[in-house]
Amino acid sequence: MDIRKLRKKLVLGAVMLILSISLAACGSSSSKKIVVGGKDFTEQDILVNIVSELIEAKTDIKVDRKPYLGGSSVVTSSLQSGDVDIMVDYTGTGLVSVLKEEVIADADEAYRVVKERYDNDFGIKWLEPLGFNNTFAITMRKEMADEIGIETISQLKDHAKDLSFASTQEFLEREDGYDSMKEIYGIEFKDVKAMDPGLAYTAIKEEQVDISVSFATDGRIPAFGLKILEDDKNFFPPYDAAILVRNDILEEYSELEDVLNSIAGKLTDEEMAKLNAQVDLEKKDSKQVAKQWLVEKGII
Amino acid sequence: MGTENIFLSFINTMNERWSMVLDSLISHIWLTLIALLIAVLIGVPLGIFLTRRRKIADFVIGVVSVFQTIPSLALLGFMIPLFGIGPKPAVIALTIYGLLPILQNTYTGIIGIDQGAKEAGKGMGMTSTQILFMVEIPLSISVIMAGIRTATVLIIGVTTLASLVGAGGLGDLIFRGISSVNPGLILSGAVPAAVLAIFFDFLLKFLEKKMTPRGLRD
Amino acid sequence: MIQFENVSKVYEDGFEALKDINFKVEEGELLVLIGPSGCGKTTTMKMINRLIEPTSGTVYIKGKPIKSQNPVDLRRDIGYVIQQIGLFPHMTIGENVSLIPKLKKQDPEEYMKKVDELLNMVGLNAKVYKKRYPKELSGGQQQRVGVVRALAADPSIILMDEPFSALDPISREQLQDELVKLQEEINKTIVFVTHDMDEALKIADRVCIMKNGQIVQLDTPERILRHPANDFVRDFIGENRLNELNENNFPPIEEVMTKAITIKPMRGLAESNKVLNKNKVDSLIVVDNNDVFLGVASAWDIYRNFENEDMVVKDVMKNDYAYITIYESLEKALTLIKESKKGYVLVLDEKHRVKGVITNGSLVRLFVDEFTN
Numbered sequence: 001m002d003i004r005k006l007r008k009k010l011v012l013g014a015v016m017l018i019l020s021i022s023l024a025a026c027g028s029s030s031s032k033k034i035v036v037g038g039k040d041f042t043e044q045d046i047l048v049n050i051v052s053e054l055i056e057a058k059t060d061i062k063v064d065r066k067p068y069l070g071g072s073s074v075v076t077s078s079l080q081s082g083d084v085d086i087m088v089d090y091t092g093t094g095l096v097s098v099l100k101e102e103v104i105a106d107a108d109e110a111y112r113v114v115k116e117r118y119d120n121d122f123g124i125k126w127l128e129p130l131g132f133n134n135t136f137a138i139t140m141r142k143e144m145a146d147e148i149g150i151e152t153i154s155q156l157k158d159h160a161k162d163l164s165f166a167s168t169q170e171f172l173e174r175e176d177g178y179d180s181m182k183e184i185y186g187i188e189f190k191d192v193k194a195m196d197p198g199l200a201y202t203a204i205k206e207e208q209v210d211i212s213v214s215f216a217t218d219g220r221i222p223a224f225g226l227k228i229l230e231d232d233k234n235f236f237p238p239y240d241a242a243i244l245v246r247n248d249i250l251e252e253y254s255e256l257e258d259v260l261n262s263i264a265g266k267l268t269d270e271e272m273a274k275l276n277a278q279v280d281l282e283k284k285d286s287k288q289v290a291k292q293w294l295v296e297k298g299i300i
Numbered sequence: 301m302g303t304e305n306i307f308l309s310f311i312n313t314m315n316e317r318w319s320m321v322l323d324s325l326i327s328h329i330w331l332t333l334i335a336l337l338i339a340v341l342i343g344v345p346l347g348i349f350l351t352r353r354r355k356i357a358d359f360v361i362g363v364v365s366v367f368q369t370i371p372s373l374a375l376l377g378f379m380i381p382l383f384g385i386g387p388k389p390a391v392i393a394l395t396i397y398g399l400l401p402i403l404q405n406t407y408t409g410i411i412g413i414d415q416g417a418k419e420a421g422k423g424m425g426m427t428s429t430q431i432l433f434m435v436e437i438p439l440s441i442s443v444i445m446a447g448i449r450t451a452t453v454l455i456i457g458v459t460t461l462a463s464l465v466g467a468g469g470l471g472d473l474i475f476r477g478i479s480s481v482n483p484g485l486i487l488s489g490a491v492p493a494a495v496l497a498i499f500f501d502f503l504l505k506f507l508e509k510k511m512t513p514r515g516l517r518d
Numbered sequence: 519m520i521q522f523e524n525v526s527k528v529y530e531d532g533f534e535a536l537k538d539i540n541f542k543v544e545e546g547e548l549l550v551l552i553g554p555s556g557c558g559k560t561t562t563m564k565m566i567n568r569l570i571e572p573t574s575g576t577v578y579i580k581g582k583p584i585k586s587q588n589p590v591d592l593r594r595d596i597g598y599v600i601q602q603i604g605l606f607p608h609m610t611i612g613e614n615v616s617l618i619p620k621l622k623k624q625d626p627e628e629y630m631k632k633v634d635e636l637l638n639m640v641g642l643n644a645k646v647y648k649k650r651y652p653k654e655l656s657g658g659q660q661q662r663v664g665v666v667r668a669l670a671a672d673p674s675i676i677l678m679d680e681p682f683s684a685l686d687p688i689s690r691e692q693l694q695d696e697l698v699k700l701q702e703e704i705n706k707t708i709v710f711v712t713h714d715m716d717e718a719l720k721i722a723d724r725v726c727i728m729k730n731g732q733i734v735q736l737d738t739p740e741r742i743l744r745h746p747a748n749d750f751v752r753d754f755i756g757e758n759r760l761n762e763l764n765e766n767n768f769p770p771i772e773e774v775m776t777k778a779i780t781i782k783p784m785r786g787l788a789e790s791n792k793v794l795n796k797n798k799v800d801s802l803i804v805v806d807n808n809d810v811f812l813g814v815a816s817a818w819d820i821y822r823n824f825e826n827e828d829m830v831v832k833d834v835m836k837n838d839y840a841y842i843t844i845y846e847s848l849e850k851a852l853t854l855i856k857e858s859k860k861g862y863v864l865v866l867d868e869k870h871r872v873k874g875v876i877t878n879g880s881l882v883r884l885f886v887d888e889f890t891n
Contacts, residue, residue: 166385166466168479169463169472169475169476169478169479170476170479170480172476173476173477173479173480173482173485174480193385193386193465193466194463194466194468194472194475194476195385195463195464195465195466196373196376196464196465196475198373198377199373199376199377199380199385199464199465202377202380202381203380203385203465203466206380206381206384208380208384208385209385209466414602414604414607415602416600416601416602416603416604417604417605417606417607419569419600419602419604420598420600420602420603420604420605420606420664421604421606422569422593423564423567423569423593423598423600423677424593424594424598424617424618424667424668425589425590425591425592425593425594425595425596425618425621426590426617426621427590430621434606435606438606438608439606439607439608513607513608513609514608514651515606515607515608515609515610515651515652515653516607516608
């Protein structure tokens with residue numbers, strides 16, 4: 001057979017193959033399967049897997065996992081449009097980024113507002129909070145904190161003049177960031193260095209700075225032996241995580257709500273941070289990490 | 301956000317924060333100049349040295365180019381345990397990034413000069429120092445200067461990374477702008493950096509012309 | 519002036535560039551080193567200013583081994599002209615040519631005068647050209663400057679490494695002519711490397727033909743043309759040149775001329791007559807104690823005044839005679855004999871010393887030899 005004919009056939013074959021795959025993909029999404037979507041970072045990947053494992057273990061419902069869909073707005077709009085059925089979000093994000101509301105300092109109040117508004121506006125239900133609050137966290141090396149004996153941000157006041165602070169650019173720029181914190185807690189650090197978030201961890205680990213700002217569930221906090229100083233004045237806005245499900249899905253699968261609420265309140269800041277560390281730093285598979293946590297907790 | 305709005309917010313940011321922009325600009329210039337100076341002080345003599353040890357030249361230039369390819373965040377990450385944070389690791393990283401064009405141009409500039417002139421110099425009884433300063437450097441000065449110019453523009457660009465290790469500079473404005481989705485703030489860092497690059501490019505081009513011996517000009 | 523004694527050069531890769539070379543360059547001589555590429559001519563030349571060091575053997579300049587001299591000082595006393603001209607493009611012509619005297623810390627006023635003089639000597643108006651840059655000059659002009667630069671510090675030796683080979687044929691011829699003329703004035707010891715046989719024959723006092731790191735023949739151009747040492751030299755000279763030579767196959771004057779019968783100026787006429795008869799000639803050549811030509815006394819001049827006993831041969835001689843120098847061709851001698859109608863022509867050397875005479879008789883003898891051979 002001459003080469004040109006062969007090539008033509010190959011191309012045709014490839015086109016058919018691609019078509020059939022994409023048709024199959026369309027077909028599967030239209031069959032009875034729940035889509036769990038996630039944002040494009042590790043914690044969300046783990047959460048997608050926890051939710052999926054849980055559903056698969058406790059019900060007969062088929063689950064389609066879609067982690068790393070995109071940024072917050074992509075996943076949220078997918079949930080609203082029906083392309084995604086379940087996601088995990090944070091109260092602060094829902095309130096400020098989605099609903100465009102002012103920050104509410106009280107965690108319960110914030111939860112109440114997003115729950116009510118999502119139900120009314122989008123037909124989406126916020127389930128019970130999972131238990132962790134992925135908000136800003138002021139961290140310090142554990143030994144240092146023990147040495148000077150501080151637990152809370154307020155206690156920093158007397159020591160701040162000898163301490164250097166590594167901040168992200170974002171925290172310096174936000175209205176509810178460094179400037180407000182300084183005011184509310186009345187602290188003035190010896191030195192403030194604006195840094196890359198990742199490098200700030202290296203800097204505090206290498207004792208180049210004493211205090212750093214990060215997110216409460218970052219895996220590097222437990223991994224690098226850092227301690228979160230308690231936000232005793234409730235300065236940072238709440239970012240409590242909860243599972244979000246569209247109401248029509250809850251109606252369709254009546255057992256789903258109870259199953260999902262079975263993990264409510266069981267995933268603390270420390271635990272979430274450790275799970276993050278296992279994936280980010282120990283390079284474990286997020287699905288395995290998710291399953292193991294569910295088993296350890298005796299949930300499945 | 302429309303173009304007009306971005307422009308307006310840029311103007312507003314510049315108005316409201318001109319002292320921060322000015323501080324960032326000044327520290328940006330300082331970081332650039334110090335890194336450039338060190339890169340010249342290392343690159344030019346090293347380039348000259350390599351023309352006398354051609355066997356190792358490829359290897360050394362290869363190593364320097366490998367350094368160039370290390371992602372900046374990774375490079376800075378390596379630096380923190382060794383040099384801490386602030387201007388020190390920033391200047392070292394910037395020097396590493398600026399070294400290659402200077403080293404390479406010095407080496408190729410001197411290698412590339414008319415062998416006749418060099419041979420004549422040696423045959424006439426010039427010492428190797430005299431050949432270097434009276435023949436090799438004057439004949440390759442425009443190539444060396446072009447390398448320094450490339451390095452300068454490069455360093456001005458890369459100096460935005462200094463803000464990743466707490467060394468300040470215009471990168472502070474840019475990264476703050478990015479994290480707070482504030483195009484005006486991004487521009488108030490990016491525009492001065494661009495203007496700075498253009499200005500230095502122009503200045504060094506002028507110097508390059510001035511330093512090129514008259515007999516070599518077109 | 520320059521002497522190579524058992525000089526060999528073996529490169530690191532085992533290539534033998536020179537194999538036990540021995541030769542001398544006399545003071546004031548222009549020696550041309552010639553041969554195919556790789557023959558070792560350039561290596562030989564570059565050993566003189568220590569750009570290349572011999573593996574074994576010794577090079578002497580003025581009797582001193584150069585190995586013991588500082589190469590920089592040595593080179594500053596040896597002019598160097600290279601093929602690529604090698605002017606410094608960033609310096610003016612003035613700066614280029616005065617560089618070595620300046621490095622030698624000579625008096626600026628003095629060397630600037632010298633530089634002007636030299637530039638004018640090679641036909642470059644010093645006032646005009648001193649301020650110019652090399653690129654503003656033609657190739658021929660640049661190489662003139664190259665030669666001047668080599669001369670500026672007044673070295674006793676000049677090395678020229680294929681200096682004219684990059685130039686167009688017309689400039690090359692001009693520069694060759696100028697070099698010959700210049701050499702008459704400055705009389706330096708010059709070692710000149712070329713691969714162009716025409717150039718070698720034109721400018722050389724002696725030519726050193728090299729092959730594979732050895733000297734094949736070192737002699738005057740004339741002798742090399744006439745007596746090539748072997749087939750290689752013959753090939754190298756080229757069939758054309760040898761044929762050319764054969765077409766005008768006149769022997770050199772030296773071979774044709776006969777001994778001149780000379781007499782000192784203060785001899786009496788009777789004695790002169792005796793000499794005439796004894797040698798069976800019709801004229802006597804009058805010379806001083808150094809054999810320098812003074813005049814010719816013919817038999818007719820002597821007999822006409824024979825009665826006057828006070829007269830000496832000096833008084834009767836005439837000195838308007840045609841002469842030829844010993845280096846010129848027989849062809850010219852024949853023309854002179856024909857024109858003078860005297861039947862002979864005198865042969866003198868460059869100091870007007872009488873070497874011999876070419877007569878009708880000697881020409882007849884030449885033809886007889888030619889035909890009977």
